[in-house]
Amino acid sequence: MSEPDEHFFVVDGRRWRRTDPALPEDVAAALRSHLGRGRNAVKQAKRSGDDDALAAARHRNGIAKHGLGERGPEWWERQEADRIADAERALAELDRTQP
Incomplete structure (x- = not known):
């Protein structure tokens, strides 16, 4: 197993999971773009008090973060081909449902 610092980084004392390094850069960049827009x-949505828009935006962020490997099953425990396929599926879903 790899060292924990290869899987996580710390900001202001909070530990965050790193993006899966095996993802093709174009896929990872597109997912990061969706995440930023989300x-x-x-x-x-928070400013406007629109609860439906807030829920939809958070859902889209979750899809992007799962695609990047930052949520869901630990990427370092899974086969690389499966991780890349999941990222590509997440990106396709976000592209299809882009507001």
Whole structure:
């Protein structure tokens, strides 16, 4: 098993899971783009008090984070081909349902 610092990083004392390093850069970049837009959508929904938009934005962020390997099963415990396939499925779903 790899060292824990290869799987996590710490910001302000909080531990966060790293993005799966095996993902093709174009897929990871597209997922990060969706995540950034989703974070902006969360802020806008909070400001406007739109609970439905907030739930939808958080759901999309979850899909992006799962695709990046930052949530869900630990990427280092899974086969690389399965992880890449999951990331590609997440990206396809986000692309299809893009607001």
